[in-house]
Amino acid sequence: MSARASTNPSQAALDILQRNNIKTAPVPVDKIARTLGALVRFSPLHNDISGMIYIKDNVPIIGVNALHHPNRQRFTIAHECGHLVLHRPMITTQVHVDKEFPSVVIRQLNRDSRSALGTDDVEIQANRFAAELLMPRAFLETELRKTFDVDDSTRIEKLAKQFRVSKEAMGNRLSALFSSFSG
Numbered sequence: 001m002s003a004r005a006s007t008n009p010s011q012a013a014l015d016i017l018q019r020n021n022i023k024t025a026p027v028p029v030d031k032i033a034r035t036l037g038a039l040v041r042f043s044p045l046h047n048d049i050s051g052m053i054y055i056k057d058n059v060p061i062i063g064v065n066a067l068h069h070p071n072r073q074r075f076t077i078a079h080e081c082g083h084l085v086l087h088r089p090m091i092t093t094q095v096h097v098d099k100e101f102p103s104v105v106i107r108q109l110n111r112d113s114r115s116a117l118g119t120d121d122v123e124i125q126a127n128r129f130a131a132e133l134l135m136p137r138a139f140l141e142t143e144l145r146k147t148f149d150v151d152d153s154t155r156i157e158k159l160a161k162q163f164r165v166s167k168e169a170m171g172n173r174l175s176a177l178f179s180s181f182s183g
């Protein structure tokens with residue numbers, strides 16, 4: 001990864017949580033999208049498409065695949081908010097469509113392997129933003145201190161429910177943050 005945004009994706013997400021005084025999970029991602037001025041629209045899309053974002057008449061429009069699981073929809077909204085915060089010029093000139101994520105990109109991102117999608121810095125940044133927004137490190141640290149006595153897969157399941165994200169997203173997040181995590 002060579003290109004770097006001037007804004008750190010994780011820090012941008014933390015700033016938004018702080019500004020909205022959000023201190024517990026699940027993070028209200030719809031509300032966050034609204035405070036960023038975005039309209040969120042749910043409609044049935046092809047299964048490969050998670051969502052999209054574009055700006056029309058200065059209003060950011062986030063499209064979400066209504067056929068996907070609600071937790072995945074939440075990640076999509078968070079990801080699109082990341083584009084809005086980090087990549088506004090890009091979505092002003094074109095409709096940005098997200099396909100086949102989050103699993104592929106996140107897995108690539110955290111395990112440091114290579115894939116076609118992984119070369120896309122813009123997507124990596126939006127996913128970093130989304131992961132921090134929905135699963136803030138500080139929130140997870142607090143929760144992990146409470147649940148030290150259970151095995152990793154039980155923890156992933158419990159935290160995924162609590163944070164309203166997929167088990168896969170939570171597992172990836174935990175193993176990226178905490179090297180001891182085997183999830």
Ligand SMILES: [Zn+2]
Binds near residue numbers: 098
């Ligand atoms: Zn994207």
